[in-house]
Amino acid sequence: MKRLFANKKLLADLCVILALLLLAGGLALALRLGREAGGxxxxxxxxxxxxxxxxxxxxxxxxxxxxxxxxxxxxxxxxxxxxxxxxxxxxxxxxxxxxxxxxxxxxxxxxxxxxxxxxxxxxxxx
Amino acid sequence: MAMCIALAMILSYVESQIPSPGIPGVKLGLANLVVVFALYRLGWKEAAGISLLRVFLVSLLFGHAASLAYSASGAALSLVGMILLKKWDKLSCVAVSVIGGVLHNAGQILMAWALMGANVVWYLPVLILSGTIAGVAIGVVSAILVKRIKL
CATH class of the missing domain: 2.60.320.10 (N-utilization substance G protein NusG, insert domain)
Structure with missing residues (x-):
């Protein structure tokens, strides 16, 4: 069975995906904490x-x-x-x-x- | 290459028939499959041509006037990002597709911001998340296609 991805790149890929998920989570958290009811x-x-x-x-x-x-x-x-x-x-x-x-x-x-x-x-x- | 454009257009149409999950801008980006494939199998000029022509033709056929600006800015940003990442050659096409998906959303948000001055920050987390998920899905399928289809 051939591997679809070279291992080295798979690791880099996972880092990219993890970084983006953290970015989305962090942004969502920051927006939620910073929010206030508007007028x-x-x-x-x-x-x-x-x-x-x-x-x-x-x-x-x-x-x-x-x-x-x-x-x-x-x-x-x-x-x-x-x-x-x-x-x-x-x-x-x-x-x-x-x-x-x-x-x-x-x-x-x-x-x-x-x-x-x-x-x-x-x-x-x- | 013409076949790729036709395929990308059909995929765009198929996707437009899938009901949106309720949040605007969240979609799978099936047409990106063809673009990623072309990027790896045909070259970056072909991928760029396919992507931009597809956006233009699809907006003309199925979209309204405003959709061209949004799609084009998303597609252009996404293309530039993917081409650069591919040249860098440190990531497989899964991550390239993920970045492409996120950049596509980012491009559309930037355009919305430029056109309407809307406060779009609220949207970013949702669109980054959805772009990442869609990018993984498209990237995995593209990886299989790039591996299996020899031109």
Missing amino acids: QAVVRVDGRVTERHSLAENGVYPLNGGSNILVIENGEAFLREANCPDLLCVKQGRIRYNGQTITCLPNRLTVTVEGGESNGVDFTVG
């Missing part, structure tokens, strides 16, 4: 901010002319509906921590949790 959901289309909604108040907001529907519930934001066929943004689930993002590639739209202070003064209108 608002920031909606961007083509990289430009179009809307901000406080996570402290529950609400339903159609985005981008109705292409996606953003729901804020119990301090979490998620997309409930989208007009794209794969619905990947809906499957990305709920976000509540600073920096977490839901991305909708077809509509070039992102929802990001930002800002620790949830009562953004620029939003209490009336």
